[in-house]
Amino acid sequence: MARLIRHLILLVTTGLVGAALVAPPAGAAPTWRPLTNLFADLSAAGSSSFAPAIAADSAGNATVLWSRWNGTQYVVQASYRPVGGTWSAPVDVAGGRRIVDPQVVVDQAGNATAVWRRIDTDRSVVQSASRPLGGTWSTPVDLSFDPSFDPSQQPDVPQLAVDAAGTVTVTWSRFEAPPGQPWRFTAQSATRTTDGTWSTPVDLSPAGSPAKSTDVTVDPAGNATAVWRSAATVQAATRPAGGTWSAPIALTTTASDRAPRVVVDPSGTVTAVWHSFAGGQYGVQTATRPLGGAWTSPVDLARGEVFDTPALAVDRQGTVTALWQRYDAGWIVTSATRKAGGAWSSPVSLSTPARDSWDPQIAVDLAGNATVLWSRADDGGRVVEAANRPAGGEWSEPVDLSAPGDAWNPQVAVDPAGNATAVWARKDGAGYVVQARGLDAAGPVVTEITGETPRTARGTRVYSVKAHDVWSRVASARWTFPDGTTETGASVSYAGSLPGSVRVVLADSVGNATACTYTGTFTCRPTTRIAPVVDRVRLNTKKIRAVGSDARAATKAKATIRLDTDARVTFTFRKAGSKPVRLSKRLDAGRNVVVVRARLRAGKVLEPGRWKVVVTAKNKAGTSAKKKLRLRVVR
Structure with missing residues (x-):
């Protein structure tokens, strides 16, 4: 059964957490934390836990739900991890004879809402529970029940989405088999307003139509779109914020379409994708609808041997990424993208055909960086793999996330900054454990x-910074003051008197950095890596004497250079008629002094004459703008 994750464009918020500071490694990029570090079994061993669902709030706090057999009944369990913290012990949210595929969303304030289907002996019930940020889970409430039950019919998984105000919309398919009549499924929906009140369910599909496999999305303003499979077509309905659902329209007319998925970007443009069968071929199709407009005709993303579990995500810029599985000497996770207003790219393969890969899942952050998970066949079972794609870039090679064993049902959620949390169920002895x-x-x-002047140290200002990191620890804080002096630590002193802004660069334990400027208030530039900036460079003298010369000139010049982050600095000396001469040094953030002599080192000599000096700084994130100096070498 396909699993889904809902994505909402969120704004970054923060909490107040202090940190111990030590030196970090240099040069960083998105890094999966190792299995021995912040890798956790969320559920207890001894019984099977499966089908996890995950959501992350705007600060990066993560909530995971799953279904677990406790020996007597199935229970929905949940665990919560605050940023920089550890996973909570699992708590029971609901119980029943059988509970399948819980789903969860979190609003901008961090409030969580879960929905699932509880299957009894004679019917099934769609239920929901909620948890305020920092609170406990509510008692489950019934949203809808099926008046009939047929064990031969696969139960439909309820889906949900939340808008920027915190209003939650749920969709599901209701089963009914009236005496003497054919069975039927009806797509339904209910909404919970911010005061916690659920609406009465409403039908989305016409009575008697076999509507299954619903999905729903809402834009930040609260406009909702639902899709579902009805007989051989994919259908959709829309609901403006605060309004009522429209009559359904068919997106397709082909012989067999199923597993529709739908997302919406911040502008209100909706994209749907589904698995199709037409003309004797399987395929993946998509259609788009602008806010207030009409659906486009279906477009083929793929034709051939493809499987019916497509996945979909959209970023803040409106770039949509679709995933599906195609067969080519093995099942391969495949992706295509479409920029806002553009055409779909050619498909690219993410996994390798050597081993079958299944159940792709995707999440994107505000900038458009994408993280994809899937389950890949392995000796004796399956492993969960992941690939990443920076915004506008190429997909990385896949990496194994789970330990060897049998890992299924991968799910992933990201916070606005791109920190991701991946979960799955992995076999541990006789049962499965959510990890x-x-x-x-x-x-x-x-x-x-803050920057304060203590009474006991007139003229000395004390600066301090508070910070936290989502998946590691704050490892260093390096301050640069207006006069070029530097200090390190969470709290430092500065006795200088030059006016100007104070800069502090913080890095986590894998080297990701954040640069901030403080002038009574502060602004920060969160980034995985910071390209260097040469704030200032100057020579204490513009004339030095040549090698072997007795000229009345200094033997050396001192180049003072101030950087906002660690980098390799290169001085390139150029003179007409001579080959360029280069001097490179790795320098720390802050104020540095580089000594320049006519003999830079063996084989590198500055001959007499007038030299132009170009100074640049470079690290893995980029290269600074050029700074230019002049130096004269005299006999």
């Missing part, structure tokens, strides 16, 4: 910077 692992993709979140 989690984190992707550290962004630098520390700075929550406070």
Whole structure:
């Protein structure tokens, strides 16, 4: 059964957490935390736990739900991890004879809402529970029940989405088999407003139509779109914020279409994708509808041997990414993208055909960086793999996330900065255990910077910073003051008197960094890596004497250079008629002094004459703008 994750464009918020500071490694990029570090069994061993669902709020706090057999009944369990913290012990949210595929969303304030289907002996019930940020789960409430039950019919998985105000919309398919009549499924929906009140369910599909496999999305303004499979077509209905659902329209007319998925970007443009069968061929199709407009005709993304579990995600810029499985000497996870207003790219393969890969899942952050998970066949079972794609870039090679064994049902959620949390169910002895692992993709979140002058130290100002990191620890804080002096630590002193802004660069334990400027208030530039900036460079003298010369000139020049982050600095000396001469040094953030002599080193000599000096700084994130100096070498 396909699993889904809902994505909402969120704004970054922060909390106040202090940190111990030590030196970090240099050069970083999005990094999956190792199995021995913040890798956790969320559920207890001894019984099977499966089908996890996950959501992350705007600060990066993660909530996971799953279904577990406790020996007597199935229970929905949940675990919560605050940013920089550890996973909570699992708590029971609901119980029943059988509970399948819980789903969860979290709103901008961190409030969680879950929905699932509880199957009894004579009917099934769609239920929901909620948890405020920092609170406990509510008692489950019934949203709808099936008046009939047929064990031969696969139960439909309820889906849900939340808008920017916190209003939750749920869709599901209701089963009914009236005496003497054919059985039927009806797509339904209910909404919970911010005061916690659920609406009465409404039918989305016409009575008597076999509507199954619903999906729903809402834009930040609260406009909702639902899709479902009805007989041989994919259908959709829309609901404006605060309004009522429209009559359904058919997106397709082909012989067999199923497993529709739908997402919406911040502008309100909706994209749906589904698995199709027409003309004797399987395929993946898509259609788009602008806010207030009409659906486009279906477009083929793929034709051939494809499987019916497509996945879909959209970023803040409106770039849509679709995933599906195609067969070519093995089942391969395949992807295509479409920029806002553009055409779909050619499909690319993410997994290798050597081993079958299944159940692809995707999440994207605000910038458009994408994280994809899937389950890949392995000796004796399956492993969960992941690939990443920076915004506008190429997909990385896949990496194994789970340990060897048998891992299924991967799910992934990201916070706005790109930190990801992955979960799956992995066989542990006789049963399955839900496990989690984190992707550290962004630098520390700075929550406070202060600068105070203590009474006991007139003229000395004390600066301090508070920060936390989602998936590791804050490892270093390096300050640069207006006069070029530097200090390191969470709290430092500065006795200088030059006016100007104070800069502090914080890095986490894998090297992701955040740069902030403080002038009474602070602004920060969160980034995985910071390209260097040469704030200032100057020579204490513009004339030095040549090798072997007795000229009345200094033997050396001192180049003072101030950087905002660690980098390799290159001085390139150029003179007409001579080959360029280069001097490179790795320098720390802050104020540095580089000594320049006519003999830079063996084989590198500055001959007499007038030299132009170009200074650049470079690290893995980029190269600084050029700074230009002049130096004269005299006989």
